[in-house]
Amino acid sequence: MDLNRQPGVALHHQITTMIEDMVASGRLRDGDQLPTEEDLRAQYGVSRVTVRRALQSLEARGLLKRQRGRGTYLSVPFASAPLPMPMSAFLEAMAERRSRSTPSVKEFGFVPAPLDVATALQLEEGTVVLKVVRVRVTGRTPILHSVVYLTEDVGRRFAKADFGRAALTELLQAEGIRYDRIEMVTRATLADVTLAKLLDVAIGSALVDVMRIGYDKKGRPFEFQILRGPSDRFHTHVTIRG
Known part of the structure; x- marks a missing residue:
């Protein structure tokens, strides 16, 4: 999804939310590797600082793990609980x-x-x-x-x-x-x-x-x-x- 560049919610927060949405919907799963900082920067058309702030926010909440020389991977500490309804x-x-x-x-x-x-x-x-x-x-x-x-x-x-x-x-x-x-x-x-x-x-x-x-x-x-x-x-x- 495109970022909203009008004044309001910060760009790094929007990137964080998009990644969280992909996790919640199952499009990204535990252990999946994220694109590099450079790839994310190009994808969203933002600065490297913005990308790093988004990733740092996710890492601080335990959703990411960085492996030196290998990349950044999702580490999802929870699973959704299906509640079936007729x-x-x-x-x-x-x-x-x-x-x-x-x-x-x-x-x-x-x-x-x-x-x-x-x-x-x-x-x-x-x-x-x-x-x-x-x-x-x-x-x-x-x-x-x-x-x-x-x-x-x-x-x-x-x-x-x-x-x-x-x-x-x-x-x-x-x-x-x-x-x-x-x-x-x-x-x-x-x-x-x-x-x-x-x-x-x-x-x-x-x-x-x-x-x-x-x-x-x-x-x-x-x-x-x-x-x-x-x-x-x-x-x-x-x-x-x-």
Whole structure:
């Protein structure tokens, strides 16, 4: 993903967050070797000092190990804990949440898939995908910012107006597209300049960050979605019974 170079969240923090996201999503795993400092500098278009600050932050938290003469490797001290949920229960919960807000489409168009999107959807980088950016509001209060990418064959079925009138799951169901499974990772992130403005929060405010990949009945990923919102407006309530 490209770095946001407007005033706000520091570049080294953005690089750190991107690497953490790749770990959380399974694109980087324990023991994987990271690119060299020079390669990261060229990849993100930043100074060597910025790259070193990002790596030092990850190393201080125990996520990296440097081996002299060999390189830098991931050292992940934790593993995600899957919490299976029936698909019907998940979709019902999402429908109940959506009923309390209204979507506003901010962006709609077909774009070349960035590397992280292509990886999630198991496509070649640059493959055309549909990108839709929406903000959900309750009254005048923005509660959720979402960026969804759909594979081209699925995305071509919809128009911009569709995303302003219905939820994605409802649009998919109307087209006969059913989920086989949905993988979700929930994390925390900070609001950059763009998100702060859209969500009406201060720059650097803590946000709930959810990454979601939807798979069809053939096991093919067709939806990649990133949802972000302030924790006091966007959260998940789970009840566990014995």
